[in-house]
């Protein structure tokens with residue numbers, strides 16, 4: 001199922017973190033709509049290839065969320081390209097993207113590439129510090145980024161990122177009410193089925209990451225919770 005508009009749930013697997021074959025099988029067979037392979041640091045071609053080879057035994061759609069150009073490899077169903085709309089450095093909004101497209105644009109298969117407009121709201125997460133994101137935002141600021149993503153930039157995905165911290169459902173609700181066509185992804189700090197359900201009441205797609213590595217059972221319970 002490569003149509004993101006039909007998704008409700010995704011697991012995000014970090015190539016820089018260890019997961020056993022047994023746990024990986026449970027994730028892949030969980031009924032989630034997609035696996036997103038991505039992380040902020042320590043992402044290498046070697047660990048991406050290793051994880052890709054292991055998940056490719058299963059039928060679940062598998063997406064590479066590109067965080068370094070060196071780790072891009074053929075073999076995924078889709079490629080997500082993050083652009084951090086609230087970064088204070090142009091490099092994370094369009095800079096690295098310009099360099100990559102200048103070099104590889106003519107051989108890129110644009111049909112399999114989706115750009116994500118990120119808005120990072122947890123000032124303590126790695127993604128916020130790496131991209132120097134301005135996380136000191138009001139709900140109106142966040143809504144404006146969502147509107148820019150949809151109405152100005154025509155992006156298919158707006159990603160509310162609280163990585164490592166459970167976010168504010170009221171902001172997720174407001175953003176959802178702002179968007180008409182762009183899909184709203186929510187990710188960050190989901191540790192229970194109840195939290196997944198709460199965010200899924202507003203977000204189109206709920207992304208579950210770190211809890212996979214600390215409490216697999218709770219992670220698996222989030223899949224059914226969003227249906």
Ligand SMILES: CC(C)=CCC/C(C)=C/CC/C(C)=C/CC/C(C)=C/CC/C(C)=C/CC/C(C)=C/CC/C(C)=C/COP(=O)(O)OP(=O)(O)O
Pocket residue numbers: 014038039040041065066067068069072073074075081082083084092093096097098100101104107108109118125126127128130131161163164210
């Ligand atoms: C198929 C094929 C071979 C194609 C070749 C063509 C090609 C090379 C295409 C790529 C073109 C392109 C435009 C690439 C973009 C280049 C790039 C590097 C863009 C920057 C991306 C970016 C903004 C990265 C910053 C970090 C970030 C937002 C990562 C997203 C994932 C994320 C937030 C993970 C969460 O990590 P976190 O939770 O903070 O970390 P921990 O859990 O470890 O704490």
Ligand SMILES: O=P(O)(O)OC[C@@H](O)CO
Pocket residue numbers: 012161162163164165186187188189190207208209210211
């Ligand atoms: O790891 P957690 O906190 O679940 O966040 C998921 C995802 O949004 C990270 O990019």
Ligand SMILES: [Mg+2]
Pocket residue numbers: 014039163209210
């Ligand atoms: Mg993570």
